[in-house]
Amino acid sequence: MKFIFSSIIAIGLMATAMSASTAQAVPTPRSLEAGMKLMQARLKTISKQATDTAKNGESARLADEFAQITEATKALIPSEVDRLPSSEREIRKDLYESMMDDSANLGLKLAEAFRLNDNTKAADLLKRLSKAKKDGHVEFK
Ligand code: HEM
Numbered sequence: 001m002k003f004i005f006s007s008i009i010a011i012g013l014m015a016t017a018m019s020a021s022t023a024q025a026v027p028t029p030r031s032l033e034a035g036m037k038l039m040q041a042r043l044k045t046i047s048k049q050a051t052d053t054a055k056n057g058e059s060a061r062l063a064d065e066f067a068q069i070t071e072a073t074k075a076l077i078p079s080e081v082d083r084l085p086s087s088e089r090e091i092r093k094d095l096y097e098s099m100m101d102d103s104a105n106l107g108l109k110l111a112e113a114f115r116l117n118d119n120t121k122a123a124d125l126l127k128r129l130s131k132a133k134k135d136g137h138v139e140f141k
Contacts, residue, residue, distance in 0.1 A: 026065050028072055035073030039103075042066040043129065046110070050122055059122070060114035067107030074100035078140050096140055103132045 029035030042062045049055040074097055081092045106129050113121040 026068050029069060029076065032073060032076040032078060035069060035076055038069045039066055039073065042069070043126075047126055050126060051119060053117060053119060056114040056117055056119070060111045063107050063111035063114060067104045067111065070100055070104040070107055074104070081140070099132065099136045099139065103129060103136070106132060 027038055029038055042065055046059050046062050046066070049059060077093055077096060081089060081096060084092060106125055110122055110125040110129070113119070113125055
């Protein structure tokens with residue numbers, strides 16, 4: 001009995017360890033360009049399947065990843081901003097960070113909309129993200 005009990009615990013621990021090691025880690029961007037590419041890849045997949053309710057779970061996970069990557073990319077200040085005189089640099093850096101924060105927050109809302117199976121709201125949030133991207137690029141790219 002004791003053997004069966006400890007075997008069950010051992011199998012349980014092994015299964016937990018295996019699922020932890022197969023869970024895909026969200027990549028950490030090494031450069032601003034790489035971060036933007038990782039963000040773009042997730043939004044592209046989400047946009048393609050945004051009306052497919054069977055994929056809402058996966059879309060929610062990708063939107064969470066988008067938010068996480070956007071938050072990490074926020075720390076990668078564009079080199080043009082870094083080269084500005086210090087007074088101007090702070091203002092532009094704050095603007096860059098707040099625009100990236102807005103995009104990350106839209107990503108979190110998008111994940112929530114998919115989890116609630118609210119695909120109408122998800123479509124609206126995707127439009128807002130597309131505008132956030134355009135605005136960010138007009139300002140900084
Ligand atoms: C919201 C979704 C966004 C997506 C999907 C996105 C996607 C992209 C992509 C695909 C690139 C080109 C990367 C390459 O060179 O191949 C790029 C570049 C860039 N983006 Fe975004 N972007 C987004 C939002 C923003 C925002 C909000 C800002 C600024 C606040 C921003 C600033 C920049 C800058 C500065 C570059 C040039 C990076 C470089 O070449 O070093 N982006 N973005």
